[in-house]
Amino acid sequence: MATKSLEILIDEFNKLPGIGRKNAVRLAFHVLGMPMDDVENFTKALKNVKDNIKKCSICGDYSENDVCDVCSDELRDSSTICVVEDGRDIISFEKTCKYKGKYHVLDGKIAPLSGMTPDKLNIKSLLERIVKEDIKEIILGLNPDFDGDITSTYLIKLLKPFGIKITKIASGIPIGGNIEFADIATISKALDSRNEV
């Protein structure tokens, strides 16, 4: 029989994405056993994230300053913009240490069924950047799923008239992946996008 305070904390953990009831119980009991200082650091971290983080006025990524680290980095190639759905994707791209251009966060993707129409995305600010800055290439770095593809198609149509090079990240069998266990759509895509060697 969980006590009331514990029950409330279990419910709070349970509200987080991917945390089911059993896991929530486990986490709440873990918090019970944590030293008070650690719990305070955790609650402080939760509040600080909300208090300190805003959106970069240029690319729309989360930032503690008015302009994020990537946008204010003069060593990065500002003629290339990689368009992503959200800030998490930037973390993944940055991990590769391969991309040296800038980003633009759409803050979602077009999903007509859930009411996500193009006007709800940061597309206007992308167009403004294209008009103002000297952009040579737009890389569409959206997830290769249904909504991501719709969004890419929409952006291609919208951006074509600007006469800038538009590219899209490649889809195919993941490195280290197994053709046997890949889904049909991925295998078809890998075949279609085959490269001469």
Place this chain on the structure above:
Amino acid sequence: MATKSLEILIDEFNKLPGIGRKNAVRLAFHVLGMPMDDVENFTKALKNVKDNIKKCSICGDYSENDVCDVCSDELRDSSTICVVEDGRDIISFEKTCKYKGKYHVLDGKIAPLSGMTPDKLNIKSLLERIVKEDIKEIILGLNPDFDGDITSTYLIKLLKPFGIKITKIASGIPIGGNIEFADIATISKALDSRNEV
């Protein structure tokens, strides 16, 4: 590139049991998108759990009062005590709505290799209850793993002289489980503990 506040929150989530780095990133971004009120409710729940919950002076389970709800419930059979490792197990037993006796929380199990010796467990208070209260049966409700079995064996030896009935919850193939996929130890146990029908 995660901002500093975000990085700190990711680390805090990452410290929780069963939450890896990827999941921690996902949760931290979820918090970023939560309304401030919800984040405040969450931090309040975390602190309240530490501020309000102590241990029941009788059974050792977590409780908001000096004596927990189970121990203070006069409708429950106080002549039967189910000995468990921790409070989480009580939640599981209570869910069955089958057990109407009391509990005793050992707060761990004997694990010599990790330094958990019997003197670190709530065994003394169990003996006191047996001496003071009119106990007819002790149910050993410990997990059927290596340390749980050591603890059960230790308690059986310790409690036998009191002349009380000592029982142990059954082990075997889980209901709805599959013999084909059960491990050898479980199948052996299920065979050993077979019942005449």
